[in-house]
Amino acid sequence: MAIWFARSRNLVSSLRHNLCTSTILIKRDYSHRPVLTTSHQLPSTVFSSPFVASLLRHESTAVEKQPDELVLHSDDQEEALQELDFPGGKVGYTSEMKFIPESSSRRVPCYRVLDEDGRIIPDNDFVPVKEKLAVRMYEQMATLQVMDHIFYEAQRQGRISFYLTSVGEEAINIASAAALSPDDIVLPQYREPGVLLWRGFTLEEFANQCFGNKADYGKGRQMPIHYGSNRLNYFTISSPIATQLPQAAGVGYSLKMEKKNACAVTFIGDGGTSEGDFHAGLNFAAVMEAPVVFICRNNGWAISTHISEQFRSDGIVVKGQAYGIRSIRVDGNDALAVYSAVRSAREMAVTEQRPVLIEAMTYRVGHHSTSDDSTKYRAADEIQYWKMSRNPVNRFRKWVEDNGWWSEEDESKLRSNARKQLLQAIQAAEKWEKQPLTELFNDVYDVKPKNLEEQELGLKELVEKQPQEYPPGFHV
Template sequence: MYFDRSHISDEQLLSFHRALLYPRLIEEKMLLLLRQGRISKWFSGIGQEAIAVGATLALSPDEWILPLHRNLGVFTARGMPLEKLFLQWQGSQHGYSKGRERSFHFGSREHHICGMISHLGPQLSIADGIALASKLAGQQKLALAFTGEGGTSEGEFHEALNVAAVWDLPVIFLVENNGYGLSTPVTEQYRAKQLTDKAIGYGMRSMQIDGNNLLEVYHAVTEAKAYALRESKPVLIEALTFRMRGHEEASGIKYVPPALLEEWAQRDPIHHYEAFLQFIGLLDAAGIDALHQELKHQIDDAVNQALTETEPPLVDTGTELGDIYAPLPPAQPAPAVHTTHDTRFINAISGALKTAMEQYPNLVLMGQDIAEYGGAFKITEGFVELFGKERVRNTPLCESAIIGAALGLSLMGYKSMVEMQFADFVSCGFNQIVNNLAKIHYRWGQAADVVIRLPAGAGVGAGPFHSQSNEAWFTHTPGLKVVYPATPADAYGLLLAAIADPNPVLYFEHKALYRSITGPVPEGWHTVPIGKANIVQDGSEITIITYGSGVHWALDYARQHPQLSLHILDLRTLLPLDYEAIYAAVAQTGKVLILHEDTLTGGFGGEIAAWIAEHCFSLLDAPILRCASLDTPVPFAGELEKNFLAKSRLDQCIRQLAAY
């Protein structure tokens, strides 16, 4: 194995040796502890250390790295103390995730490491957002994301590379090709001759390297970094290596031919590097052995110290629930007197976005066709002229990658708004929302300062894939906030509140309300608190709990039936719910109808009904009824759509309640 030491001093060569050897010896200690039952699980990177170490050494300490579960060398090369790492692996409250995450599924802002999730792909898109933030800020910094050869089969891999290429982002995508995705060989993973060929379709530079050669990895990443920053373009690196242990220790390696193991054992990155250091006279066998012994003692001391401190995490329900969301910043001062003007629902949303863009210079809008075209519904029309294409960004049809990029922007202190052209299309970004955005603050304290706007709902003859009410997909997910305004004033105030909030907020806006509803909207900065319901109409006979289009159905019905005293509660926020307001609304009449446009089975009304049954049973004078749409996809034809919608059964449900 040839080592090119160009531009590397003797001192650096020796420090590189220490950095390469340290994670190997830690791993050997971990495997011993695993056999002793003192740790529960381990994903070994033995044989692959040169990639993680070489790549990390080639970057500046303040450039973000997005590693995987086999990249111990990233964490150690960034100087993370072994004592605390061991506490993390033990599930201790003193680790990096308070016992909430396993092994390397955590991040550290201090060390510019973004923690992975088990889905092998989302971290690639986050790197896009980090690089975009650096570019917007005029910083000469990049992001480096790891994946494996199996991860290149994920859709997110292709989306992330495409976005990085189209937006000219300085990102290094580093593929560790170790021959197997768990037990699946590369012959069953892809048909490309080499993974670097995949870069061709994206107009991206690529290089294939020997991942077991520390200096080759270091030089390749150094060269890729210089190119990426100079040209503001991404690079794909395929590092050839081999995993000498199982996917994780329990899985074993019986599926690997013994001859292949022997072949790669002969290419051990540490043995070859130590032989190189001896060849050039920097170290002899005694010096190498002395360093091994020094590091082993250091590791033993750190582990023994950590073992004395290891204790199970404190079980405090209040703390657990409190860490779901990042704390809110101080509220922006509102004008003492608001000047209001009548505004259509759609213009209220547009006006709120414009106000937010003026308030937050670090706010970036992203979505399909939102720039010059102004979006499918023209909500951002004219924004490019006001704020420029850097902040009002057209995106490729890559919903998942764009949501991931939004999270990357958040890591860099930016705010972002992602527009789904239709709420139905959010399914293509589901993983990023429910597994990355929603959980990241609970996992390692990182806020996801992202708003996703979702034009939703039926009643406009748009058929099954442009009409869904899919809010219940997300109300089940802790860490998200879900709002659904029904009036122009709430559309304005809730959107500004969502953008001010450092947590991920899904903002549902009903398409049928865009140009059909007009109402007074305050000018300037004005927020509606997230998590607070609103009494739309006071009444004494029947309570209707609703949101979105249901508010207007209920009001229309009340106007048509003045003999009934209807109490109408607009939830406005579905997550977190205003339980105090729900309780008061139930107490107001004792008869409750839950009305929503979503389908009945699995609709959010079921959750509200269950809570009322558990907490308000003594207040009820009749069974809780739900009025929802049919359990079918949303049909296209007008008469079928009217029959589908809950509105067509509202009279029947109210009459049924009134009869008790």
């Protein structure tokens, strides 16, 4: 991370600011900051406090005991015998006027398993991934790359109207999907097609949706990339941001009431956490004790809005505790870390019937969409750094290769097959006719009401009278 920090004026200045602030605070002892770090990252002096020492994490799957800002110091204890008996539980008193600081002195660390060179960091906690699974994960990450590349080009050639890549976020896409059960209900944002790919959505199915043809399950009604599959428990994407979060709480509650061995899993970006629905979703899931895994892809940018313009908190992970939700920050470009964190979160959600929040730190290497040129608002070397040095697919490939599970030959075979399949899928999708015109009027309600019957009849008469005024390929 150091290289990147050095490049960012914003971050450097914010670090300076934080360091400076924390020095003052330590001197004056106004506040006792929680230290959310693991043992090997702390200087030994910190362990003089038994309270901090108790934070030592032994297993990544265990929930870290929360350091408590308001835990009593010895001189407070007498006063604390008196408590405020408040609805929801007793609250101890203190005579010290003490504000909780706006942030920790250290940022919440980022859980990872693989280093930048794809080597497992010693003494790490993670859920083991065996050869078969690892190879499949890698294959799907690489296939997602090929799919993004070819669809992006298809849009550039004018064959589809719009596209949006997941470049840079392949590990979150695939590793999270691999960690879930197929029965878990996914409520996606829109940059998680890899989850659908993992679950068995074929390249033809992706292509059909992007072309809005007769085989598109959405019947050509939505823009490209708005996939959905009932068969694969993947709710149809809608463009509005964060609306799926409170819905996920309701889905999770339904699974809980039906005593299903499954949870709801919902995705969101960093920008989405500013929406009211983010608050609504987390709060409802917490209060209703619904099994929901919230996965936030913090990729640094919401279209052109940098995270420094999005929030003042230490990212998203710290927001969990305010809602009474367990949370973890994970390196989103480390497939093994994402897999471990999502799998553990899912287990907690299902066995303990509670929501869990995961912040996956990543980077949107591509433009927001084909309608965006991100070089207008961010540095080319920043993009390049994440594309090359922190590439999640390359990193995972190194690990798989080092294990002797993957070769150069496998690589070229996979990519050339995926490319071939995609080109075929696109050619086939292009040839399909569109849905018949009557599908314009179906599914607004379960049964077509009279006003729509009238409008359909009127439109059909007009189209038959002046077909040249309308696009061809629609059965009237």
